[in-house]
Ligand SMILES: Nc1ncnc2c1ncn2[C@@H]1O[C@H](COP(=O)(O)OP(=O)(O)OP(=O)(O)O)[C@@H](O)[C@H]1O
């Protein structure tokens with residue numbers, strides 16, 4: 523529960539971070555768009571100003587020529603006072619003065635335009651730098667976003683996976699504890715109880731025999747013998763569940779055969795066994811795994827299927843081993859997950875540990891078939 527909440531919190535924080543970064547990216551985009559449109563406007567203004575400066579220079583030059591002509595004429599009329607009338611001299615003088623004033627104004631305006639042009643150029647340079655900086659920032663933010671959305675999410679996924687594994691590990695430990703409890707209860711309720719009973723009964727036999735009824739004593743002994751046999755089966759079953767010793771001594775096929783024989787007899791069910799291929803010892807870890815796989819499948823068919831016939835087929839070839847268990851029982855829906863069931867999950871894990879594949883075919887009313895194949899290099 524806590525693990526899930528932590529994952530959720532992490533996801534919320536991540537989403538918020540992505541949101542903030544995305545907003546910043548939008549803002550930067552906005553800034554750079556504004557800068558770009560201002561840049562265009564200023565560029566236009568600069569072009570206009572430059573044209574105006576040129577016009578002013580040309581007009582100014584023209585005016586300068588006019589001024590110099592007018593001045594020449596003024597010095598001419600000034601030299602020859604006698605030839606020109608007073609009015610004419612004044613007129614030349616005034617027009618020269620007017621032209622000079624006009625030129626001065628024009629030069630000043632030209633200077634102002636030049637200053638404006640320089641200022642515009644400076645601002646354009648600054649804007650260009652702003653645009654470049656914004657673009658650089660935007661691409662960095664894109665990298666951050668990719669990191670947050672892809673890479674970081676991957677880290678989150680990995681974290682989730684690791685936590686799931688951890689949870690699964692804990693479940694396995696719990697299941698082991700549960701198994702130990704079950705075994706101790708089985709020994710306590712089964713063989714231990716029976717041994718206590720046998721002890722009592724044997725004392726009874728003793729007494730009956732001493733009291734003279736040998737027939738009764740014989741009957742009692744028969745019943746004790748039956749109890750001993752059942753206890754023996756129980757003890758053997760428990761040992762088998764823990765670790766079949768025959769597996770180390772005799773190998774896979776004889777052990778499965780023995781297991782099938784006792785299980786079939788005790789549960790009153792028909793279990794058929796066929797083995798194809800090489801009848802030779804496999805690597806120990808394969809023998810244990812295959813035995814456990816067969817054992818769990820058979821136990822499931824007995825516990826859940828209500829089967830009349832269970833079929834076990836083992837094929838050992840040079841490069842792979844196949845185990846197929848079929849029952850004619852009631853079947854089930856494999857997509858339905860059960861909370862406290864680890865049998866099938868464990869089987870799948872075991873098969874995958876050996877790089878094998880497991881297929882389970884079952885549906886209500888149609889029995890169950892489990893096919894497991896693991897690669898095996900015999901030589
Ligand atoms: N051969 C089968 N026939 C019918 N139902 C089956 C068969 N095998 C499994 N099931 C169903 O699938 C469920 C899961 O089986 P699984 O072996 O994983 O767990 P389990 O037997 O319930 O418990 P565990 O094996 O952990 O002691 C069973 O509870 C049962 O309902």
Ligand SMILES: [Mg+2]
Pocket residue numbers: 818821822864865866
């Ligand atoms: Mg099971």
